[in-house]
Amino acid sequence: MPIVLAISAAADAFLVFFQLESVTPVLHVAYSELRSINILLETTGLTTLETRLLLKKTMFVQHTEAAILSYYKHMANATLRLERSNQDEDALEDQRRKLEKSFSKRL
């Protein structure tokens, strides 16, 4: 039984470590966004005039960049949040000790 439990814990740790639960939906959203832009461009197509319009170009480029960056931003922020939450516990403990000290001094 300990071995079964250990394997289960390891699998769970992998899930948490690679953040698969949260990363997969975000990646899916980013991919759908990119696909929708591509489909929009392929199916409706742009007229010769539209391809030269700065406004259209700006809109497409900014949408695409936002979609691509959203995935990486999520990945990075989720990791940083996880790291901070671990550190926050230590920081809170330190803060509590400092407050206790200051209170004891005042008293």
Place this chain on the structure above:
Amino acid sequence: MMSTAHDFRNELGGKKKDQEAIDLCNDLIDKADGAKRCYQQAQAFVLRLNARLAVVLSTVLAVVSIVCPSGEDLRICPSFSDDTSIRNFSLVALPIFAAALLSTESTFRPRAKYATLLLAQHKLESEKYKFRARVGAYNSFDRSKSRKNNVRKRFMEECKAVFEECSKSEFKDGGVLETKWHVLTLIRESFRCACFSRTLRKIKRTKPKIELDYSTGKVTILNPMRRFVENFKHKNENERTNWEDKELWALEKEVGTALDPENPEISTARYDNFTEDERMRLNHLEDLESDLYQNRLVKGYRAKYRILSIDDYIRERLLPEMKKFREELPMLTFCRNALQGIVISLTAATTFLVATKMRSMCPSFWPYLQQPMHF
């Protein structure tokens, strides 16, 4: 007309300055990527995994030693249960090892650094493509009050800001990105130098072959070094180190210029041996080669630095990223489902084992808990 001008407009200083700006940005991206890889390996394989493994193992050992202190009832691994000294040593050593690894991780924080670098790298890439497409803040015709600066200057400022933000966090945490990158480059360069020298020595040992065709009077010099030089030049065009560049320059002087672009082994090394007719033909090929070289240069500029139209942007940015995401998505989903399945099935199996009290498969805790414990 305006949009056409927009597509072909380079900033003050022309193409060359734009090229330099993009090169600088590429350099920063490479730096971030290199450091990111270094942290990724450190966090994934060295620290986190080993620490978790040690924690799990020590927990298992602790459970085993509580359940069967003398080792007579352990049916999983009887040989291990006999030797209690190893078990006791592991029980002491493994938690210390795990604690050491975890404290190293919390000091150097490779995971947080990796995340910062990942974000910085992709922000820089995004800025680069926005600059190349000249949209948003990099629109040359947008001269609003807040955007009075030159577009290229704005781009460089943005890149600098992204990279500085990243390196500031590095400084704060005790690691210097620049130093790390420098050390990494030195190691990589020395390794590549060693590989390069070894191949070079091997190639130098093989002598050039002269082939004579008596029916046509044609002389062909087959120089394997020439082919090596050509192959190396094409393969590592963007990532050659200074040392390799110097070495190649010296080597090229030795083997001469390639006269036939299709067959680079024919070299000018024995030019004196050719007939007048051959010389004429070879001179023509030499011109052809210089033309091809010029074409390659122009093509290289067009591929790397030109201002992107919508179609170019789709081809160069949107489609490759889409392909990357499409490849990643099924793999990640499969991994997630598989791991979730493993967790659920193993938890269910454990519950089943406990519920049915299959003594042969799982040592029941209850009889031991009823007895007084021996520590």
